[in-house]
Amino acid sequence: MTISAAEAAARAGVVIRELSEIDEFRQVNRLFDDIWHPDPRNVPVPLELMIGFAHGGGYVAGAYDGGTLVGASVGFLAADRTLHSHVTGAAAGRGVGYALKLHQRDWCRERGLRRITWTFDPLVRRNARFNLVKLGARPEEYLEDFYGTMADAINEGDASDRLLAVWQVDEDDRPAADAPAGDRPPRALLACEDGRPVFHLAGGEVVLVGTPPDIEELRRTDPGTAAEWRAAVRTALGGLMGAGGEVVGFTDRGEYEVWVH
Template identity: 35%
Template sequence: MSAGAGEAAGLPAGVTLRPLAGGDDLAACLEVQQAVWGNDPRELVLPIVLEATLRAGGLLGGACDEAGRLLGFVYGMPAARDGRLAHWSHLLAVRPEARRLGLGLALKHWQRARLREQGVERAYWSYDPLLAGNAHLNLNLLGARVVEYVQEMYGGEVQGTAGSDRLIVEWVLVAPAGTAPAPPREVVGLETAALPEAGPIGVAVPGDFSALSAGDPVLAGRWRAATRRAFTHYLARGFCVAGFRRGDPPLYVLESGT
């Protein structure tokens, strides 16, 4: 399949993908961010920073409707990892009313095609491990793999009680989509006391963490503590994240690397 066909596959009628540049496009990116994350300046990338990044070799692409309105965008910058040229994908944002249209996946495919044209082989980004939809996109649909768990990546006050723990993933740009892992032997959840040691092990997450955070921030904080405990425990002992299973509850499957 050609890069163009891969980018267009599954897009709603009238939606196009294109590079973004210039004042109007960058202002629209800020508007999309505000629609997704609100007006907290600590969570927004301003147009002046987007412009500087583009001039330094960054990549910014958007999905626009027939009227030219920006529905979502993907944004990143040149990076180095383990001594190799790479790409850090900092933002993937889609307006709430345009979600479930496949725009996030299409934008990532667009990003991959542009990076491969530049000779880049790997991209990295972070995401909140408690967001089940993001886990499905990153691990199952794109085939990225978890390489690191970072506690409070953006500081404890950025996202309230639940904090800002993140998983770092590596996306090999020629890799196929992920496959669903086998069911775990045991599942670690909110009330788990002793962590099991024999894998594969499931680490459960809420079905809708965003709604949970808005409605019960204390419970959201408990979920953060429980998953932080599990991920840091198992990753430090050589386990790897084999994949993500959707269901009730959704869960990560961790397998021993030995």
Template identity: 35%
Template sequence: MSATEFRDLCGMAEFRAAVALQVAVWGEGDTPDPAELMMVIQAEGGLAAGAFAGGRLIAYVFGSPTATPGVQHSHRLAVLSEARGRGFGVALKWYQRRWCLTRGIRHVRWTFDPMRTVNAALNIARLGARSATYLVDYFGAMGGINEGLPSDRLLVDWLLDDPLVAAKSEGRFVAEEPKDSLRIRLPDDVETLMRCHREEAFEARLALRDSLRDAFAGGFHITGFDCVELTYILTKDGAA
């Protein structure tokens, strides 16, 4: 693959390419963000950026301003299947961090499916985001790759000037897990489970929902993710 350029989207052709990318990633049953909406939100201070290889959009990130000054909501992050495993997703998130910090934005929020290990590895382990908020069936019934399952989500907080986040952005060593932490494990091979065994996936969803909600009610926060053991690492009061 040719050299990759990371930059803001420019012009309706690139916004339409972002629509096509969403459909390719989430499936025909999903409702993509319209090109016109992305263009307008970008014009009003939001972020619509992508990774381009040979002039072709292969990944994109989309975020909007919120009612709280200095806080952005990050709505979408997507990488084409052919380009996965090459670090484009995490590189776009670091682009987003730089973009936000230069504009006085120091807090980014977004949601992700807590049962998908790839997302947990990126959002928690690689980026240093944290969570103590579980949203039950947040988007209601969905199509595409999410069809047939409750759209449960974790709301994560990404504190851009947190020393942990700064260290991860530079690839520096991060402190070891506290001894009093709690671990919650994800099912093995989640992607196959969600794609081929929907009844088992549904039961796994409910079990994870109960475990995480109970932990949050007990004062625990997600502060890490073990990519080998496929477990969330939770500590009290968000201590890392």
């Protein structure tokens, strides 16, 4: 059972509230600039869209430590009683992002929405672990080069492949589902060996797809190996999901557990 949104905010030392004033939206833009250092032509969300989303009934919220904005999330209403959480950024290491997600979940429940969706880079281990293990969201689609070229300090030089995460919010809290029990332990289709992606023959009901320990550092220090990882995970994870495979978990070793139907 997850803690409440209020408890999570208290633990993080923040107050979370919806935003409505132009100066608040400018604070969000400055926070996102500090996190991603984007090219001015490639900001995570333009000021005008934030204003439009907030005015049109979307979700624009900020987490404040005193008078300082330390986290923010921007989302818009989508089909099938869904909130698409377009971008969330927060100070690292203190639970602000988790508090924002729980606030977002309660916001959706109050409005009768069924689920929250967002995209994340399948190569970033900490995000995969947060989304799949801590929140219990599940990837439902592998999206190749979804945003095209992204000119910022975190993504530049890499294809923008993403997983579409789906978080059901209209049900009671429940732990992340375990992988189905098979006749033998899961085997790695793609493994991380000495920092590089290595394919293996793998069979059974559940197979594992590894990830690099730190893809962001790898992009800076060894872009060739980073590109190998992108291609390998696209082939392995994207191929499995495209054939009907279901991601059911994420291991402590940084591997996606994929149930092969």
